[in-house]
Amino acid sequence: MRRILVLGATSAIAQHAARRFAADGDALFLVGRRGDRLATIADDLRVRGASRIETRACDLDRIEVHHELVALAEESLGGLDVALLAHGTLPDQKACEADFAKAHAALLNNFLGPASLLTHLANVFERRRAGCIAVVTSVAGDRARGSNYVYGTSKGAVTLFLQGLRARLFEAGVAVVTIKPGWVDTPMTAHMKKNPLFASATSVGGGVYRAIVARRDVVHLPWFWRGIMWVYNSIPEALFKRMKL
Amino acid sequence: MRTDLASWGRFPTAVEQIAIPVDWRGETLPLVSAPRTVLPFGMGRSYGDSCLNDRGGLLLTRGLDKFISFEVETGILKCESGVTLDEILRFAVPRGWFIPVSPGTRFVTLGGAVANDVHGKNHHRAGTFGMHIRSLELLRSDGSRLVCSLGSNPELFAATVGGLGLTGLITWVEVALKRIESPWISQESVRFGSLMEYFPLCEESDRAHEYTVAWIDCLAPGKKLGRGILYRGDHAPAQELGIAPYPRERALPFPIEAPEWLLSRPTMRAFNLAYYRKQLTRLSRRMLHYERFFYPLDSIANWNRMYGRRGFFQYQCVVPARAAAREILERVARSREGSFLTVLKTFGDAQSPGMLSFPRKGFTLSLDFPNRGRPTLELLDTLDDVVAAAGGAVYPAKDARMSPDSFKRFFPEWERFADFVDPRFSSSFWRRVTA
Numbered sequence: 001m002r003r004i005l006v007l008g009a010t011s012a013i014a015q016h017a018a019r020r021f022a023a024d025g026d027a028l029f030l031v032g033r034r035g036d037r038l039a040t041i042a043d044d045l046r047v048r049g050a051s052r053i054e055t056r057a058c059d060l061d062r063i064e065v066h067h068e069l070v071a072l073a074e075e076s077l078g079g080l081d082v083a084l085l086a087h088g089t090l091p092d093q094k095a096c097e098a099d100f101a102k103a104h105a106a107l108l109n110n111f112l113g114p115a116s117l118l119t120h121l122a123n124v125f126e127r128r129r130a131g132c133i134a135v136v137t138s139v140a141g142d143r144a145r146g147s148n149y150v151y152g153t154s155k156g157a158v159t160l161f162l163q164g165l166r167a168r169l170f171e172a173g174v175a176v177v178t179i180k181p182g183w184v185d186t187p188m189t190a191h192m193k194k195n196p197l198f199a200s201a202t203s204v205g206g207g208v209y210r211a212i213v214a215r216r217d218v219v220h221l222p223w224f225w226r227g228i229m230w231v232y233n234s235i236p237e238a239l240f241k242r243m244k245l
Numbered sequence: 246m247r248t249d250l251a252s253w254g255r256f257p258t259a260v261e262q263i264a265i266p267v268d269w270r271g272e273t274l275p276l277v278s279a280p281r282t283v284l285p286f287g288m289g290r291s292y293g294d295s296c297l298n299d300r301g302g303l304l305l306t307r308g309l310d311k312f313i314s315f316e317v318e319t320g321i322l323k324c325e326s327g328v329t330l331d332e333i334l335r336f337a338v339p340r341g342w343f344i345p346v347s348p349g350t351r352f353v354t355l356g357g358a359v360a361n362d363v364h365g366k367n368h369h370r371a372g373t374f375g376m377h378i379r380s381l382e383l384l385r386s387d388g389s390r391l392v393c394s395l396g397s398n399p400e401l402f403a404a405t406v407g408g409l410g411l412t413g414l415i416t417w418v419e420v421a422l423k424r425i426e427s428p429w430i431s432q433e434s435v436r437f438g439s440l441m442e443y444f445p446l447c448e449e450s451d452r453a454h455e456y457t458v459a460w461i462d463c464l465a466p467g468k469k470l471g472r473g474i475l476y477r478g479d480h481a482p483a484q485e486l487g488i489a490p491y492p493r494e495r496a497l498p499f500p501i502e503a504p505e506w507l508l509s510r511p512t513m514r515a516f517n518l519a520y521y522r523k524q525l526t527r528l529s530r531r532m533l534h535y536e537r538f539f540y541p542l543d544s545i546a547n548w549n550r551m552y553g554r555r556g557f558f559q560y561q562c563v564v565p566a567r568a569a570a571r572e573i574l575e576r577v578a579r580s581r582e583g584s585f586l587t588v589l590k591t592f593g594d595a596q597s598p599g600m601l602s603f604p605r606k607g608f609t610l611s612l613d614f615p616n617r618g619r620p621t622l623e624l625l626d627t628l629d630d631v632v633a634a635a636g637g638a639v640y641p642a643k644d645a646r647m648s649p650d651s652f653k654r655f656f657p658e659w660e661r662f663a664d665f666v667d668p669r670f671s672s673s674f675w676r677r678v679t680a
Contacts, residue, residue: 012268012308036271044311047324048336187308190266 001051002026003077005070007060007117008087010037012186013136015044016205017084017212022050029054029073032087052077060087061108063116070120079128082212083121085114085135088155090188096150103150110154115161122165125174133169134177134212135162139225141180143233145245166217175215179208182225250303253549254292256556256616256645259299259673268308270325270416274384277302282671283386285410287327287354291361292559293645294673295409301671304414306356312336313417320422321379326356326415333422338535342422343480345377347539356415361642362407362602364592364609366456366478366539372595373604375406377421385413386669395598404665407599409641411666411675429481430456430538432531436524440471440571447591450477456538461587462517463577463612464510471574473589474524478538513583555616559643560625562632563592565607569635573610573628580624584612600662603640611643622646641674652678 004021006014009030018028022045030045032038035057042053054076058069074080091106114135125131140148141155159178166176183189183198199222207221220226235243250262265275265283276283283302290296297303309327320342322333330344331351337343348363357363362375371377380394383405391413393402405412435450437443443459450457454477461473542548549557564570570589577584588611592604614621629651632639638655639647653659663679 037269040269040271040311043313047312047315187266187268190264190305 002081003029003079004082004084005029005031005073005077005080005121007031007083007085008136009041009055010034011086011088011136012188012201013181013184013204013208014084014086015041016201017086017208018045018205019048020206020209021082022046022048025049025051027052027077029056029077031056031058031060031069031073033057033059060113060117061105063113066113066116067120070117070124074124080121080124080131082132082134083125084208084212085117085133086208087113088136088138088188091150093148093150106150107154107157110151111157111161114158118161118165122169122174126169126172128174129172130174132175132177132212132215133165134179134208136179136181136208137162139180139182139220139229142229143240146241147245175217177211177216178218179211179221180219180225180229181207181221182228184221250286250297251289252293252296252645253290254556254559254643254645255549255552256558257294257297257673259294259297261300262298263302264305265302266305266308267327267414270309270311270382270384273388274386274414275302275304276386276669279669282669284670284672285326285356285360285414287357288329288352290350290353290357292643293641294677295361295641295644295675296357297673298671299673299676306354306414309356309416320424321419322422323417323419324355325417326354326359326381328355329353330355330358334535337422338425338428341425343425343535345421345423346371346374348374349540350543351536351540352543355418355420356410359406359415359418360408360410362597362599362604363642364604366458366476366590368595368604369451369457369591369593370455372593373407373597373599373602375597375599375602376595378406379419379421381405381418382416383413384416386667390416399598401665403598403600404662405599406597407602408662408665409601409672409674411670411672413667413670425480426483427481428535430478430533430535431481432476432478432533432538433528434524434531435475435477435528436473436521436526437475438472439469440574443471443473443475443589444567446475450475451591451593453477455479457590459589460520461574461589461610462521463574463584463587464514464517465521466578470578471571471589472521473587474521476538478533481532510581510583513585516585552613552615555618557616558614558621558625558645559611560614560628561603561609561611561640561643562628562637563603563605563607563609563640564632564635564637565605566635567608569631569637570608570610572631576624576627576631577612580620582614582617582621582624584614587612600658600665601641601656603638603642605638607637611640641678644674647678649678649680 010032038055088110096103137158138155140152141159144152162178181204184204185198186201204221211219281301283304284298285306286303287306306327309325311325313323315322347365358374362373364373383391391398456478459473459475465472590609633654
């Protein structure tokens with residue numbers, strides 16, 4: 001039985017990953033902004049076989065509560081084996097260009113908050129000398145596009161942060177898993193027209209579960225995004241800046 | 246505005262549909278500004294326009310996919326309406342439970358199964374899906390939440406079972422599962438040489454077996470009319486010896502929109518003959534995994550693409566008398582239209598509470614026709630006349646073209662039903678048949 005902390009537990013990808021852990025009989029501590037939604041998910045995970053579910057409604061943008069939150073989760077489950085960070089927002093790029101407060105909010109939610117949580121989690125896991133920390137970032141963080149660069153920057157910053165953290169925690173035997181989904185059919189992308197590259201939250205959630213169990217370093221979900229990003233990242237900058245992406 | 250929301254038959258198409266995801270059952274119902282209406286949309290497996298809402302909103306219910314409670318001793322499962330039957334089976338089968346009624350695909354939502362009051366190969370024993378619903382919650386556009394069952398709000402319950410999603414949004418459903426001992430089905434297939442041989446064979450099979458259904462070669466001429474293969478099956482007792490564990494297979498995609506010649510009359514005739522001839526002996530026995538027995542078509546994802554760009558029509562009717570079933574087959578055989586897969590099933594006596602429920606005692610034929618435009622539509626209109634004269638009905642979940650007049654003859658309770666339709670809910674189908 002694993003003891004798992006899920007931050008941003010109401011996100012579609014986190015829910016589907018949590019279902020796989022629940023089916024294994026794991027114990028989960030769920031954190032999300034809305035208590036009513038957490039209660040709905042808690043019932044679902046109990047039916048699916050979770051041995052224990054705890055929930056905590058909390059706004060993860062409030063960096064000052066992070067230390068206490070991580071301590072509470074650890075105490076309540078009697079230790080932590082896995083931490084999954086899955087919260088995030090897709091800001092309106094145009095609005096961010098007109099008003100930095102909007103960009104700031106996105107950077108806080110997508111990067112600064114996770115960086116703070118990761119700092120606390122890293123210390124907990126380093127002390128234990130075991131476990132796995134997994135974070136859902138995005139392929140958008142590999143290269144920022146003109147039409148979506150605030151989001152891309154925030155996710156890219158997390159990816160970079162994780163790269164360093166992985167190297168630091170390697171000695172302690174703690175796995176750090178960077179998860180880069182492509183387009184996923186979730187409430188965050190509900191307004192977008194679907195194309196064949198869209199994956200379901202079920203399949204991406206399953207990929208998150210498998211990456212954590214296998215303690216992978218970096219995974220693209222679905223796998224074919226690895227190839228797409230290889231090509232995309234090799235476009236010379238002189239050409240890239242002219243492309244309307 | 247999403248343009249990619251279509252029905253399974255890919256005809257007709259709808260325009261300007263607004264996609265509205267619904268993810269949390271406890272929250273207020275999202276609506277679009279009047280006079281636009283909304284309609285719940287699950288997996289889009291209805292064939293015609295009963296899951297479409299031209300110039301309206303579609304409430305995407307797949308986000309309502311949470312389980313709520315399950316009693317492992319009694320098999321009572323309560324879950325949200327966007328959970329698919331596939332998800333229920335994956336959960337329930339390892340725990341020794343099965344869905345009480347299985348339609349031809351497991352890729353439909355629970356809400357859709359209720360809203361179309363789906364039926365399966367055990368109709369002669371178990372009736373329709375709706376008859377196994379203990380209760381459900383309906384969220385109406387005025388914000389009210391009503392728990393409906395045979396005992397509470399019984400009329401609204403009767404309107405909602407088979408109600409095509411028009412009475413409000415079903416948020417959760419409590420369904421009684423049934424006990425099984427293994428995931429295996431012991432199947433017998435029996436060849437019969439004509440429709441006249443089918444009737445006694447089916448009666449005998451229905452008495453002895455839980456599941457029965459027949460495939461018909463609808464292109465066989467003259468005395469061979471209605472020849473086919475009857476499949477009958479039962480849940481196998483606890484793990485029979487010698488069965489290897491069944492690997493869950495990934496559905497093969499049907500990669501392209503098929504060219505028109507693939508559905509020409511000679512191809513169809515060859516396919517049907519080969520299908521009939523592939524069974525060499527009159528009777529054969531097999532042990533099958535439930536997925537292979539109930540959902541053979543699910544192993545090809547997007548099989549609807551086989552019918553090409555113009556889409557296709559499914560035509561499923563039920564008629565109380567043998568003579569009418571025969572007449573329908575004769576008319577199809579005589580026409581230049583052919584049906585690739587024709588399925589025949591005898592419905593039992595059990596009557597669902599659903600006001601617009603399709604199954605009723607008699608013989609149900611399901612045929613599919615590639616959309617060739619006018620000749621196809623004219624044939625289907627003449628079939629409607631045969632069905633109406635016989636006192637039967639055509640299945641709304643598969644319909645894209647029946648006339649308002651035919652609909653009203655097939656479903657005489659439609660006016661009583663109309664009183665329960667939520668004023669802010671509608672569908673392309675409903676506007677068409679009540680026009």
